[in-house]
Amino acid sequence: MFVRTLQAAEKSDRRVTSETWESTRLVLADDNMGFSFHITTIYANTTTEMWYRNHLETVYCISGEGEIETLDDGKVYQIVPGTVYNLDKHDKHVLRARTELKLACVFNPPVTGKEVHDETGAYPAPEDMKKSA
Numbered sequence: 001m002f003v004r005t006l007q008a009a010e011k012s013d014r015r016v017t018s019e020t021w022e023s024t025r026l027v028l029a030d031d032n033m034g035f036s037f038h039i040t041t042i043y044a045n046t047t048t049e050m051w052y053r054n055h056l057e058t059v060y061c062i063s064g065e066g067e068i069e070t071l072d073d074g075k076v077y078q079i080v081p082g083t084v085y086n087l088d089k090h091d092k093h094v095l096r097a098r099t100e101l102k103l104a105c106v107f108n109p110p111v112t113g114k115e116v117h118d119e120t121g122a123y124p125a126p127e128d129m130k131k132s133a
Contacts, residue, residue, distance in 0.1 A: 023040040025113045029110040040102075044100045051091075055111070061079050062103060068093055
């Protein structure tokens with residue numbers, strides 16, 4: 001068993017920031033759980049285009065308001081506290097935050113914590129991360 005706190009992880013290299021979001025990775029691939037678990041903040045009044053072509057993701061909204069648009073079909077879904085969305089088809093999507101969004105995110109396969117979004121908005125495939133390590 002292992003125990004980790006969000007407060008401690010936020011003060012470590014498990015906290016990753018970008019222009020529109022920050023994410024604290026509480027469970028990563030090297031924890032051998034078969035998934036990774038993150039608490040992510042999307043900054044208010046931002047738009048972020050993403051495409052996890054190598055990962056599936058489930059996201060639960062803890063607080064805030066926004067919307068997600070799936071780009072293949074143009075459908076827009078409202079996000080409010082208590083909403084869960086599942087990117088089960090490697091969906092290309094745009095996340096728009098009207099207010100600051102606090103989200104709990106699960107990735108499968110798990111991320112290592114070293115990934116950065118590429119030009120398409122994706123994280124590299126796990127086997128590509130192993131090659132670059």
